[in-house]
Amino acid sequence: MNKIGIFCSASQTIDDIYFQKTEELGKWMGEQGKTLVYGGANMGLMECVAQTVKQSGGNIIGVIPSKLEESKRVSALPDRFLHTKNLSDRKDIILAESDVMIALPGGIGTLDEVFHVMASATIGYHSKKIIFYNINGFYDDLLTVLKMCEEKQFTRGELSLYYDVANTFKELTNLLNK
Numbered sequence: 278m279n280k281i282g283i284f285c286s287a288s289q290t291i292d293d294i295y296f297q298k299t300e301e302l303g304k305w306m307g308e309q310g311k312t313l314v315y316g317g318a319n320m321g322l323m324e325c326v327a328q329t330v331k332q333s334g335g336n337i338i339g340v341i342p343s344k345l346e347e348s349k350r351v352s353a354l355p356d357r358f359l360h361t362k363n364l365s366d367r368k369d370i371i372l373a374e375s376d377v378m379i380a381l382p383g384g385i386g387t388l389d390e391v392f393h394v395m396a397s398a399t400i401g402y403h404s405k406k407i408i409f410y411n412i413n414g415f416y417d418d419l420l421t422v423l424k425m426c427e428e429k430q431f432t433r434g435e436l437s438l439y440y441d442v443a444n445t446f447k448e449l450t451n452l453l454n455k
């Protein structure tokens with residue numbers, strides 16, 4: 278798993294623990310020579326992971342829609358940019374470029390990306406997984422809702438076919454090393 282897609286918050290005002298855990302992941306990715314594939318913005322956990330991947334020797338691909346390019350929120354860190362027309366094709370390009378994807382804590386943008394990846398897997402477009410990095414139990418409530426959908430048979434089979442959960446950094450790197 279060399280190319281790792283990351284979906285994560287663009288917010289600057291979240292608790293410091295999310296930045297610390299993101300830095301730990303970015304450092305590991307750089308040291309392992311991994312490539313980060315992400316949304317390419319210079320904000321929040323996105324810029325944080327890109328900075329630490331870069332400092333530790335990894336490569337970075339930023340996938341950036343034209344509307345965001347106009348907004349001056351584009352990071353200077355990616356080694357390569359892939360330009361997209363809109364948010365929808367960006368999700369497909371991040372998916373196509375990544376071997377596996379991680380959901381760090383995030384808001385509506387992150388959740389949109391995660392659900393796009395899982396929904397397209399359920400109908401056979403691909404067989405790549407999302408790993409929820411459950412820092413501080415951030416995804417506990419969402420995971421409960423997914424389980425409830427499964428128990429009430431609103432899903433086609435077990436959703437755990439499409440995602441894994443890492444509650445610790447060790448669990449995350451074990452999944453990435455599989």
Ligand SMILES: Nc1ncnc2c1ncn2[C@@H]1O[C@H](COP(=O)(O)O)[C@@H](O)[C@H]1O
Nearest residue numbers: 284285286287316318383384385386387
């Ligand atoms: N301003 C943005 N620039 C680039 N990418 C963005 C931006 N806002 C959202 N994204 C994408 O969505 C998530 C972050 O959204 P949150 O609502 O903060 O979770 C990130 O993975 C970007 O790909």
